[in-house]
Amino acid sequence: MILTDTHTHLYSEEFAEDRDAMMQRAFDAGVTRLFVPSIDSSYTQQMYDIENQYPENVFLMMGLHPTYVKENYLEELAHVERELASRKFVAVGEIGVDLYWDKTRLAEQQHAFKHQIQLAKKYGLAINIHCRDAFDEVFEVLESEKGENLYGIFHCFTGDFEHAQKAISYNMKLGIGGVATFKNGKIDQFLADIDLKHIVLETDSPYLSPVPHRGKRNESSYTLLVAEKLAAIYGKSVAEIAEITTQNSKEIYGI
Numbered sequence: 371m372i373l374t375d376t377h378t379h380l381y382s383e384e385f386a387e388d389r390d391a392m393m394q395r396a397f398d399a400g401v402t403r404l405f406v407p408s409i410d411s412s413y414t415q416q417m418y419d420i421e422n423q424y425p426e427n428v429f430l431m432m433g434l435h436p437t438y439v440k441e442n443y444l445e446e447l448a449h450v451e452r453e454l455a456s457r458k459f460v461a462v463g464e465i466g467v468d469l470y471w472d473k474t475r476l477a478e479q480q481h482a483f484k485h486q487i488q489l490a491k492k493y494g495l496a497i498n499i500h501c502r503d504a505f506d507e508v509f510e511v512l513e514s515e516k517g518e519n520l521y522g523i524f525h526c527f528t529g530d531f532e533h534a535q536k537a538i539s540y541n542m543k544l545g546i547g548g549v550a551t552f553k554n555g556k557i558d559q560f561l562a563d564i565d566l567k568h569i570v571l572e573t574d575s576p577y578l579s580p581v582p583h584r585g586k587r588n589e590s591s592y593t594l595l596v597a598e599k600l601a602a603i604y605g606k607s608v609a610e611i612a613e614i615t616t617q618n619s620k621e622i623y624g625i
Contacts, residue, residue: 371612373597374403374619375590377464377498377525377545377572380428381406381416384576384587393424396590403616404590405623407431407464407498407525410438411449429625431463431498433486436479437471443482450486454493460623462490463498464525467511470502480511487515490522496622497522499542505533512540523622526574531560538568543618545572548580548588551599561603570622571596571615 375396385392396404404424406417408431421428432453434446454462465486467479490497499522501508512520521541527534528549537544546569549555561569571593573580579588580595597611604611 371400371609372403372616373399373401373593373612374405374571374616375401375573375575375593376405376523376570376619376623377407377547378404378575378590379407379409379577380404380420380575380590381413382576385589389420392589392591393427396593397427399591399594400612401590401593402427403429403619405429405431405460405619407435407461408433408450409435409464410446414449414453429460429623431461432459433461433463433465433498434482435464436466436468436483436500439475439479439482443478447482447485451489454489459493459495460625461496461498461522462486462493463496463522464500465497466500467504467507468500468502469504469507476507480507483508483511484515487511487520491515491519494519496624498545499524500526501529505529509536509540516540521622523570523572525572526578528555528557530556531563534560534564534568538564543568543570543622545570546600547572547574547596548578548584548592550596550603551580552584558599558603561600566600566604566606566611566614567618569600569615570619571600571611
């Protein structure tokens with residue numbers, strides 16, 4: 371059984387003390403494909419170091435996270451462009467709009483989002499979307515860029531059924547993680563109405579740990595807990611969930 375964590379911040383400082391042990395726990399749980407999003411240039415070298423250590427298991431994205439769109443965001447976008455031109459990545463991400471922390475940079479966030487979508491199209495790559503308190507703003511950009519060459523993953527999907535249908539209409543898979551296990555997560559109430567071909571698994575570790583670890587550090591081995599929850603929702607075995615969602619991830623990331 372092969373499980374795929376389509377979104378995990380392996381370079382996080384929260385793993386500094388036990389990263390190797392954490393990786394081994396993931397492998398032991400069957401999580402052998404781990405996809406790592408970029409946040410900003412300060413983490414790029416650490417991403418490369420982890421990829422070098424686990425070349426058969428770790429695959430990298432490149433992008434500027436919306437909450438890191440600051441005064442220097444044009445310099446950060448230039449870094450993204452240089453890296454994309456210099457080597458292979460599996461996606462441009464994580465990119466999008468986040469209005470939870472800061473509503474004052476909406477224009478800059480949308481500009482960065484749109485620009486990075488265009489970079490993904492240039493290199494024939496998927497995108498990995500971060501959206502928090504910003505569905506309308508994200509969909510506005512996706513609408514302006516829609517087409518066969520726009521595709522990817524709506525990371526950490528927490529919207530309602532209508533949001534899900536709209537995301538899927540833009541060729542997006544839904545990244546389902548720990549929120550699906552929360553009593554107040556709500557997405558478990560309609561997931562069964564969405565075909566599994568639109569679903570991929572993720573942890574967003576070290577964040578959003580699933581039950582029974584909610585509130586504690588998340589890690590990629592917990593992808594198995596998300597798979598178990600989806601198995602219950604869809605009435606399938608964990609092995610079937612693993613197989614279908616891993617195949618879905620291959621369609622998006624091309625690997």
